[in-house]
Structures are given as C-alpha cells and as structure tokens.
Amino acid sequence: MKIDNMLEAVLFACGDPVPVERLCALLGADESEIEEAATRLADQYSFDERGMRVIRLEKSYQMVTAPECYEVVRLALETRRPPRLTQAALEVLAIIAYYQPVTRTYIEQVRGVDSSYTVGVLTDRGLIEPCGRLDVPGRPMQFRTTDTFLRSFGLKSLEELPPIGDIKPDEEQLSIESAIEALTQGEAKAQIDAPEQGEDK
Numbered sequence: 298m299k300i301d302n303m304l305e306a307v308l309f310a311c312g313d314p315v316p317v318e319r320l321c322a323l324l325g326a327d328e329s330e331i332e333e334a335a336t337r338l339a340d341q342y343s344f345d346e347r348g349m350r351v352i353r354l355e356k357s358y359q360m361v362t363a364p365e366c367y368e369v370v371r372l373a374l375e376t377r378r379p380p381r382l383t384q385a386a387l388e389v390l391a392i393i394a395y396y397q398p399v400t401r402t403y404i405e406q407v408r409g410v411d412s413s414y415t416v417g418v419l420t421d422r423g424l425i426e427p428c429g430r431l432d433v434p435g436r437p438m439q440f441r442t443t444d445t446f447l448r449s450f451g452l453k454s455l456e457e458l459p460p461i462g463d464i465k466p467d468e469e470q471l472s473i474e475s476a477i478e479a480l481t482q483g484e485a486k487a488q489i490d491a492p493e494q495g496e497d498k
Contacts, residue, residue: 300326300334305351305360314357314444331358354444355454389415390424391477394446394458398428398439416440424449 303324308315320331335358339351348366352359362370382390389412392404404412419425423445430436442455452458 300324300330301337304331304334304358305338308351308358308360309349312360314354314359316357318356320358352448353453354447357444359444359448361448383415385412385415386419387477390419390442390446393419393425393440394442394455395461397441397455400431400437400439402437 304320307320307323317328317331320326321328324331326334335351335353341347342350342363346363348363350361350363352361388408389404392407393399396403401412401416404416416425420427420440423443425440425446426443427438428441429439431439447453447455
C-alpha cells in the first residue's frame, strides 16, 4: 500500500493532530517521506477542491474541513458558532503568542489589570495551555499557545506570526494594539465582540 494512502487513512481516523514522530513509527517511514506524502495529499485535496484539507501544525499533521465548507458542516452538526473573542481575550492571547511561555503575573503587568478570568476562558477554548512552572519563589504557572491557536489563525507554526516591530521580551511594556493588529491580520477566524459576563476589561 502506498504511503500516501496509509497517511490519509491515519489522519482521517485520528482527527486530531498526529505528531510526525508517531507517523514515522506507524508507517515505517522517515520524516522526509512523511513530509513528501503529506505535501502530495495537501496539494491533491486543494487542486481537486475537495471538502477536506491536510495541514501541518508545528511538528504534526492533521486532516481538517476545508474552510469554505465550514458553514454547511456546522449546520449539519447543529453546533453553535464559537463565541467571538473579546478585546480582553485578544490582548491576553497576543501577549502569550508573542512572548510565550509567560506567567499570569507577566500578562497582568503588561495589561495593568487582573487577567485570571480571561486566561481561564482561553484555556477552556483550547487556545492556550499550561506548560510548566517558572523556577522562582511561588513557582507560578506558565502558559503557551496550542495547535488550536495555530489552526484558528491560519498558521503552520509560531515562526509565521507577523512581526510587531523591535519590541524585546524583556521590556516592561508591549504595544498591545500592534500585537493584536499583527495577530489578527490575514484570515484569522477570531473576532472582537462584547465582553462576556465577568470578563476583565
């Protein structure tokens, strides 16, 4: 059986992102062979204008619904459109995206307001996740973005994040407006909406 067929079957059956390392072990192939097969599949789906796409997320591959089919799939599954991201959520997400891993204290330093509620909302939606504790007194939790974040903003990896200028991570202040503008340019699905009840401003 061709590696393309086996890769297609695995990605379809799994649904979630599958690490390249696991695909190599499953299919008995090296990373370059997996990459070539995934590229062929992705090109074929795109060229044929199929209802599915094969995308790469950092060091994983996933089979997803074609963007133009999203609405009909949503209706078929009778699910609600995900709530839009608020201004506060976009601010926190931008800080984490550009300076990860970061602690909640760092986020609150930049924003100047308690951000515990918004960090919880973004975690619940799968856009960010805990990634260990900082080795300082109190050992605060650090956060980073997820594969769901990459997929939602149309990115293959964090290296594709648009630049926001010459701001350095050790500076105390971040131009939140510039970061949000850079983060949401292109075909981002996240949008600003009215704050949810209980959300920090």
